[in-house]
Amino acid sequence: MKYLDxxxxxxxxxxxxxxxxxxxxxxxxxxxxxxxxxxAIVKFGIDELLPKHINLIHxxxxxxxxxxxDIIDKAIEIAARPNVIFTSFGDMLxxxxxKLDLLSVKAAGGDVRIVYSxxxxxxxxxxxxxxxxxxxxxxxxTTAPATAMGIxxxxxxxxxxxxxxxxxxxxxxxxxxxxxxxxxxxQAFLAAGHVCSVMGFEEYFPVAAKYRVPIVVTGxxxxxILQGILMVVQQLESGRAEVENQYSRAVRRxxxxxxxxxxxxxxxxxxxxxxxxxxxxxxxxxxxxxxxAFDAELRFGLADHQVEEPAExxxxxxxxxxxxxxxCPAFGQRCTPEHPLGATMVSSEGACAAYYRYRRQPAAAxxxxx
Amino acid sequence: MHPLExxxxxxxxxxxxxxVLMAHGGGGKMMNQLLETVFGRAFSNPLLDQRHDSAAxxxxxxxLAMTTDSYVVKPLxxxxxxxxxxxxxxTVNDLAMSGARPLYLSTAFIIEEGLPMETLxxxxxxxxxxxxxxxxxxxxxxxxxxxxxxxxxxxINTTGIGVLEHSLTITPQQVQPGDAILVSGDLGRHxxxxxxxxxxxxxxxxxxxxxxxxxxxxxxxxxxxxxxxxLRDLTRGGLASALNEIAxxxxxxxxxxxxxxxxxEDVHGACEILGLDPFQVANEGRFVAFVAAEDAxxxxxxxxxxxxxxxxxxxxxxxxxxxxxxxxxxxxxASRILDMATGExxxxxx
Numbered sequence: 166m167k168y169l170d171x172x173x174x175x176x177x178x179x180x181x182x183x184x185x186x187x188x189x190x191x192x193x194x195x196x197x198x199x200x201x202x203x204x205a206i207v208k209f210g211i212d213e214l215l216p217k218h219i220n221l222i223h224x225x226x227x228x229x230x231x232x233x234x235d236i237i238d239k240a241i242e243i244a245a246r247p248n249v250i251f252t253s254f255g256d257m258l259x260x261x262x263x264k265l266d267l268l269s270v271k272a273a274g275g276d277v278r279i280v281y282s283x284x285x286x287x288x289x290x291x292x293x294x295x296x297x298x299x300x301x302x303x304x305x306x307t308t309a310p311a312t313a314m315g316i317x318x319x320x321x322x323x324x325x326x327x328x329x330x331x332x333x334x335x336x337x338x339x340x341x342x343x344x345x346x347x348x349x350x351x352q353a354f355l356a357a358g359h360v361c362s363v364m365g366f367e368e369y370f371p372v373a374a375k376y377r378v379p380i381v382v383t384g385x386x387x388x389x390i391l392q393g394i395l396m397v398v399q400q401l402e403s404g405r406a407e408v409e410n411q412y413s414r415a416v417r418r419x420x421x422x423x424x425x426x427x428x429x430x431x432x433x434x435x436x437x438x439x440x441x442x443x444x445x446x447x448x449x450x451x452x453x454x455x456x457x458a459f460d461a462e463l464r465f466g467l468a469d470h471q472v473e474e475p476a477e478x479x480x481x482x483x484x485x486x487x488x489x490x491x492x493c494p495a496f497g498q499r500c501t502p503e504h505p506l507g508a509t510m511v512s513s514e515g516a517c518a519a520y521y522r523y524r525r526q527p528a529a530a531x532x533x534x535x
Numbered sequence: 536m537h538p539l540e541x542x543x544x545x546x547x548x549x550x551x552x553x554x555v556l557m558a559h560g561g562g563g564k565m566m567n568q569l570l571e572t573v574f575g576r577a578f579s580n581p582l583l584d585q586r587h588d589s590a591a592x593x594x595x596x597x598x599l600a601m602t603t604d605s606y607v608v609k610p611l612x613x614x615x616x617x618x619x620x621x622x623x624x625x626t627v628n629d630l631a632m633s634g635a636r637p638l639y640l641s642t643a644f645i646i647e648e649g650l651p652m653e654t655l656x657x658x659x660x661x662x663x664x665x666x667x668x669x670x671x672x673x674x675x676x677x678x679x680x681x682x683x684x685x686x687x688x689x690x691i692n693t694t695g696i697g698v699l700e701h702s703l704t705i706t707p708q709q710v711q712p713g714d715a716i717l718v719s720g721d722l723g724r725h726x727x728x729x730x731x732x733x734x735x736x737x738x739x740x741x742x743x744x745x746x747x748x749x750x751x752x753x754x755x756x757x758x759x760x761x762x763x764x765x766l767r768d769l770t771r772g773g774l775a776s777a778l779n780e781i782a783x784x785x786x787x788x789x790x791x792x793x794x795x796x797x798x799x800e801d802v803h804g805a806c807e808i809l810g811l812d813p814f815q816v817a818n819e820g821r822f823v824a825f826v827a828a829e830d831a832x833x834x835x836x837x838x839x840x841x842x843x844x845x846x847x848x849x850x851x852x853x854x855x856x857x858x859x860x861x862x863x864x865x866x867x868x869a870s871r872i873l874d875m876a877t878g879e880x881x882x883x884x885x
Contacts, residue, residue, distance in 0.1 A: 166800050169807065178867040210869020255881030256810075268878075281734065281882060387867050502877040513810050513883040523871040 172386030173209070181391040182214035188398050189216045194350045195397055196343075196486050198336060199357035200227030200514025201385050207519040209387045219394065222350065222486035223519075225339055226357050228304040229256050229512035230484060231439040234472045236332045237262035240301050243330060243465050244270045244277050250293060252286040253301040254308075255279045259511045263472040283315030283329070290319065290327035299461045302331040306360045309333045309450055310424035313431040316452065316459050328461040331451060334437055336360050337368045338448035344376045348487050353397040355383040355390065358412035365420025369408045377406045384412040431456055440508060441474065441481030480507035483516050490520040497525055555650045560680030573652075574644075574676060577659040578666075582639075582674040590674040592639070595698050600635035602626060603694040611654065611688055613732045615724070615743030618691055619661035621819055624748045625770070626695040627669045631750035632766045632822065634705050634757050635697030637669060642693045643677040647686035658689065669748045671695070697750075701757045707784035709764040714853040715831035716789065717824045719749060719838055720846035721797040722774055726816035726880075727805045740801050747820030752841040761834050762827035769818040775861070776815070776875040777823050782859040789861045791851035791873060810883030815876040825853065 197203055203223040206212055212221050225231055241262050244251035251267070258267040258277065271277040276296075280286050283300050290298035302312040312333065319327045336357060343349055356369060361382045369380045379400035383393030393411045400407060410416055430453070437449025452460050461467075474480075477495050482488040490496055490509070500506040502518060509515035558565040575583070582590040606622040616624075623640065630637045642662070646655065666673055673693075725744040730736065749768070756763060765785075767777040774796065782789045798806075798813045806813045820843060826834050831849055838847035854862075863873040 166803050166807075169803075173866045175867045208871060209865045209867050210871055211867070213869040214867070254883070256883045258881060259878065279734075279882065281736070513881075522874050525872055525874075 169386065172384070172388045174388065178214065178387055178391055181388065181395055185219065185391070185395050185398055186216045188395070188402055189218045190402060192218045192220065193352055193398065193401050194220045194222055195353045195355065195394060196222040196224045196351040197355040197383070197390070198224040198226040198340065199360070199385075200224075200230065200512065200516065201359075202226075202355060202357065202383065202390060203516050204514060204519045205385050205387065205390060207523045211387055211390055214391070215394065219398070223483070223489070223516040224354075224486060225343070225439065225442060225484040226305065226336065227484075227509065227512050227514040227516070228308070228334065229260055230480065230508040230515050231334060231442065232257070232260070232303050232332050232508070233438045233440045234263055234474060235438075235470055236330065237266075238470070238472060239462065239467050240330055241265050241267060241270055242467060243299050243461060244275045245273070246297075246465070248297050250276045250278060250289060250296050250298045251301070252278050252280045252289060252298065254281075254303070256511075256513050257301055257303060260508045261505055261511070283312050284318065287315050287318050287322070287324070287327060290324050291322060294326055296326060297464075298327050300327075300329045302329045302333060305334055305336055305357070306364045306428075307357075309428055309432070310363055310421070313427045316431050316456050317427060319459060320456060328459045328464045329452070330461040332437070333432070333450035334439065335434070335448050335450065337372060338445050339439065339442075340372055342442070342445045342448070343485060344372070344378065346485065348485070351378065351486060353379040353401055354381070355393045355397065356380050358382055358384040358389070358416055361410075361412065361416040361420065363421050363424050365418050366408055366410060366416065367418060373406050373408050379406050380408045382408070382410045382412050382416050384415065439484075441478075441484045475506045478507035480509040480517065483509055490517040493517070497521060553652055555646050555648060555652060555655060555680060557648050557680050557682070560646070560678060566678075570678065573656060573659055574678070577656075577663045578673040578676070580672045580674065582672065583676075590639075592674070595638075598699040600630050600633045600697045600699055601695065602629040603692065604629060605690060605692040607687065607690050608729065609687055610732050611658065613744055614728050614741045616746035616819070617658060617661050618689060619658035620665040621746050622691040622693045623662055623665035623669060623671070624746050624819060626693040627671060627748045627750055628768045628820070628822070630695045630697035631748075631753045632705070632768055633699065634701055634703055634753060634763065634766070635699050635750075636754060637671045637695055637697040637750055639696045640666065640671050640673045640693050641675045642673055642691060644679070645686055645690040646678060646680050647688050648680055648683040650688055655689070658691075665748070669750065703757065703763055705763055705766055707765050707781045710781060710785035710787055710825045710853055711764065712787060712853050712855045713828045714764055714825045715828050715834070715849060716778075716791065716851045716853070717826065717831070717834055717838065717847055717849050718769070718774065718796065719752070719822050719824070719844035720745065720820070721799045721802070722769065722818055722821060723798055723802040723806060723813035723816035725819040726773070727802050729817075730809070731805065736805070738801060738805055742801050742805065745818055745820040747843045749820060749822055749843055752838055752844050753822075755837055755841070756824070756834060759833065759837055761830045761837070763824060764827065765825040767823050769821045769823060771817050772875055773813070773815045773817055774823060775812065775873050778861045778873065779859075779875045781825070782861055785853075786856060786859055788854045788857040788859065789851060790854045790864065791861065792864045793866050795848055795850045797846050797848050811880050812876070814873060815880060828852070
């Protein structure tokens with residue numbers, strides 16, 4: 166397929182892997198921030214092509230995984246109300262709250278609908294003036310502009326029956342939180358290409374300088390990821406700590422400025438709790454004052470309540486790159502996609518789900534050639 | 536062949552009731568009228584025309600195969616098919632998976648009150664057309680009407696009976712190390728066609744369902760003496776579920792080469808956008824065949840000569856008797872597990 170197969174070429178992948186082998190002289194811990202990259206690495210077996218010295222640490226960039234438990238509980242509480250149409254991206258529906266998930270609410274008669282864009286939720290609100298329509302706004306800077314546009318349009322249309330439960334999070338504060346943690350092993354980052362296509366990569370210069378870490382903005386196809394790793398290894402081996410852009414076909418230094426302007430208009434930066442990690446200062450987006458009328462938490466008068474993660478779930482350590490999924494004693498035993506203990510086992514971007522889905526058995530048999 | 540050529544331009548037989556009413560399932564005159572003028576007229580054949588509670592017939596010599604399936608699809612009409620043709624193809628294909636020649640179908644309709652009569656008629660006409668193409672007869676049936684809001688327009692069940700004109704045992708337990716694995720064409724079209732139609736997703740080109748009967752090509756494979764060990768139609772759960780189920784039942788390990796599995800570019804693109812795995816997406820006119828290794832080439836040749844399986848491909852083999860597993864050789868040369876989907880496929884966030 167055009168624009169895809171070129172980035173999945175086996176010969177080029179092998180060449181790039183050979184170059185990484187040639188350059189690598191010692192152990193390096195490299196974190197890919199985004200869960201989409203984690204899945205690509207495990208799905209295509211990219212890590213199998215790398216030298217043993219390269220340890221890929223899977224980062225917290227899975228929006229479903231880091232959405233706090235109490236927000237999921239709030240979503241469930243709103244969705245179960247009789248006059249509500251609750252709209253969400255598909256992969257939030259299976260994430261366990263403290264007791265239920267949204268699919269169970271749907272099964273019990275709640276009107277829970279999958280949408281592909283917040284703008285679809287706005288349409289539903291316009292078509293159902295007698296119902297309260299709520300959109301579950303989660304994700305990183307990647308999905309935030311669309312959420313902002315949904316709020317902006319709803320305000321322009323004067324919709325009174327539309328609101329959003331918002332739990333947007335920001336990548337750079339999370340990277341800083343990881344780097345300042347005493348258990349941090351990360352020596353370099355592959356930054357998430359799609360986040361940077363919106364935000365650009367100027368935010369990363371102070372991070373790279375302060376913590377002396379190379380940061381390479383990286384795409385999602387096998388060759389993107391291999392090239393990102395190669396660029397990171399070149400920096401590590403030569404003692405540099407710079408911000409570079411592997412994903413130049415999609416990312417400009419300044420990013421998508423109209424999208425950023427809309428985000429600044431609709432959102433304000435707030436403190437946010439991350440599931441499995443804890444509170445990170447100024448790491449989230451909430452609605453700015455002029456748009457507070459669209460805040461579902463205010464509209465439905467939901468009180469904050471603290472809920473505890475199951476003690477057995479080690480997703481926090483996985484999200485911080487301290488543990489690999491299969492190193493958790495519950496992995497594949499008491500925690501499976503059918504009966505997940507934490508969100509990392511259900512999300513299509515969760516590291517535990519990737520390991521469960523693609524390599525439950527460490528030694529997979531090799532296919533005979535055809 | 537039936538004397539009437541059934542197509543979508545057939546005139547609607549019941550003019551005075553534009554929608555199905557509860558009374559059409561009430562056992563009285565209105566129900567009788569519905570049965571006679573819609574179902575009786577469309578499905579007419581000597582066994583059905585006896586209008587008895589059950590159809591009695593003399594089975595031909597040979598073992599019989601029997602299967603049943605219920606069809607629930609939204610929307611009822613989609614690019615490349617509709618619930619009526621699908622209800623025939625699906626059950627015919629299930630019979631074909633044991634190498635049976637399909638003979639007779641029963642059908643049961645559960646109709647939601649208010650369904651446009653024209654919609655019902657179009658579905659029934661499509662079913663008759665599909666039955667004729669598959670050379671099966673619908674010989675008995677039932678209708679129920681349920682209250683508005685208690686159904687999704689229309690549900691159809693079909694049960695099929697076929698005859699086995701061969702002595703092969705086609706089951707997962709026959710699968711052996713060394714067996715060649717073939718698929719009958721490109722994968723994922725039905726699932727993506729339905730998803731695109733249901734969610735009003737706009738792709739550059741309309742993806743049409745692969746819904747089609749596959750029994751003819753299987754009968755040809757049997758006639759040609761191919762040592763077929765197992766067949767499975769790739770409906771819900773797609774190739775991933777079928778291979779895992781067979782590996783589990785046969786207690787074998789299966790190896791598949793990712794680049795050998797045919798997937799059309801538009802389907803591939805739609806799956807990439809939505810974060811779905813085309814190996815887990817449903818098909819309605821595709822099957823996987825496990826055959827003795829020495830028959831692989833001949834199987835491929837016969838399959839490719841039939842329009843319904845012209846895109847057939849050899850995708851892998853059974854490696855050994857080991858802990859059941861399906862291993863995929865990835866595009867860039869590494870290996871990974873090909874697992875079945877957990878539950879409903881949910882499109883991802885970003």
